[in-house]
Amino acid sequence: MAADPASFTDRQVLSDELLATIRGRAAIHDRENSFFTEDLADLAATGYLRAMVPADLGGHGLTLRETIREQARLAGAAPATALAVNMHHVWVGVARYLHERGDGSLDWLLAEAARGEVFGFGYSEAGNDLVLLGSRTEARPDGEGGYRFHGRKIFTSNSPGWTRLGVMGLDDTDPDDPRIVHAFITRDGGGFQILDDWDTLGMRASQSCTTVLDGAHAPADRVMRRLVPGPGLDPYVLGIFTSFELLLAGVYTGIADRALHLAVEAAGRRTSMKTGKAYSQDPDIRWRIASAALALDGIWPQLDQVAGEIDALVDRGAGYFRATAGLKVRATETARYVVDEAIRCSGGSTYFNRSELGRLYRDVLAGIFHPSDDESAHAQVAQSLLGPVDAG
Known part of the structure; x- marks a missing residue:
């Protein structure tokens, strides 16, 4: 059954005044190839990073549709800021998607987003046209249910700002049963290097730098899925x-x-x-x-x-x-x-x-x-x- 457009609401978190302020910085960040530090602080202060967190978990409770509308407004002011913040919203959106369908495996993410943690998306790899279905990154078991990741992720938007990074890699320690491992690492956990290589034609303030994973560790409670490579409906x-x-x-x-x-x-x-x-x-x-x-x-x-x-x-x-x-x-x-x-x-x-x-x-x-x-x-x-x- 399709959603009824008449039921759509237009709740907003971003004020016109804040968007005007962010628009005023966009050209400077583009010219200087600098990160949107002030924008991120302002967006966090207004609660925008918890826009999609359910209200009973400390967020604004916006729907996916409403957040898309807000992201469009932010993009009209500063596209690179919106693109980088998008990756945080993606993870909150995944957690919200699972939560609403009775799967609490990412409820911790909703709680951490409500407390101010910033999530990044470390999945893209050069030459990997399988995207979610395969990985060039190694996921090496730590013997305690966790993993250490070794590989190179590109287009890691919001590189200077994330505190939690979603990553995936291939565990092929059993050649007969390889698994794609989805997990989260923390910024203070180390085991990675962010390269200063973002000098691009556009979307410059996003600072979507290459991230080299060299033993970045995800403990067992931050390993979310171990899936068979290839298509699936998890x-x-x-x-x-x-x-x-x-x-x-x-x-x-x-x-x-x-x-x-x-x-x-x-x-x-x-x-x-x-x-x-x-x-x-x-x-x-x-x-x-x-x-x-x-x-x-x-x-x-x-x-x-x-x-x-x-x-x-x-x-x-x-x-x-x-x-x-x-x-x-x-x-x-x-x-x-x-x-x-x-x-x-x-x-x-x-x-x-x-x-x-x-x-x-x-x-x-x-x-x-x-x-x-x-x-x-x-x-x-x-x-x-x-x-x-x-x-x-």
């Missing part, structure tokens, strides 16, 4: 996949919202020498802005619908992989299109680094690199319709 994996894809889609849709707003402002502000009229009266500009709006208008109903179904505990099973992977791709590709049209409507000044639209143009490009990418989303949909590819 709620832990389903919670990660859906939370990651939908929150990510919200960030990039928020970038598109902001770009469209800036394009409308520019069209009203700029005047044509040829006609003497504002560009808002130019039929070509009007067509481009309308085209961008039409594309963007199709994304929000999808986000509300799918996130609303997860909030309503609708069970789609494996269907959520297809639904959320496809939505992430549509959202990020639509955001790129909207920003591109906004640039075309706003003139050559957007080519300068001082332009907010120019920065959004660079930031929005990062959407193509997050899983699920275009290829894996197509493979997911093809498998759902045609079955697996013949191994022979």
Whole structure:
């Protein structure tokens, strides 16, 4: 059964004043390639990092759908800040997903998030197109139910800020029964090195640095799953996949919202020498802005619908992989299109680094690199319709 849009609420944690303050810092962080330290402190102080923690556990109790809406607002102010904070919300979203379905294995995470711990996402690996289904990182048993991890994680957003890092690796000590191990390490536990290698085209303030795991330890009570490699429907994996894809889609849709707003402002502000009229009266500009709006208008109903179904505990099973992977791709590709049209409507000044639209143009490009990418989303949909590819 689908969620009823009429039941949707619009609770917010982020004030317009705070968003304006964060927007004022974004260009500086982008120019200096610096971390959003002040933003993180302000967001923590306002309780935003516990937005999705249930109220009875010390949080604001926002739904996934509401948090996606808030993330879009934050992304409109500072995309890199929103992207990095997203990874914390993903883990809280996973814990919330399990908690609401009667699985308390991550309730400790909800409690720690309520107390101010900041969670990072250390899963991505260079060349690992299996994503959640395999790992290049070694998970070595410690003999007491815990693991030490050895490997290299890339795109670890919020590298300077996390206090808890979710990681996964492969335990192949029994070649006949290898397992993907999902666990959490702590910042004060050591056994890792964060490289100073984040010098990128966009999303610079996220400081998504490479993390080298060299014996980082997760004790037995922080080992969450030991799963057979390959596809499966464990709620832990389903919670990660859906939370990651939908929150990510919200960030990039928020970038598109902001770009469209800036394009409308520019069209009203700029005047044509040829006609003497504002560009808002130019039929070509009007067509481009309308085209961008039409594309963007199709994304929000999808986000509300799918996130609303997860909030309503609708069970789609494996269907959520297809639904959320496809939505992430549509959202990020639509955001790129909207920003591109906004640039075309706003003139050559957007080519300068001082332009907010120019920065959004660079930031929005990062959407193509997050899983699920275009290829894996197509493979997911093809498998759902045609079955697996013949191994022979």
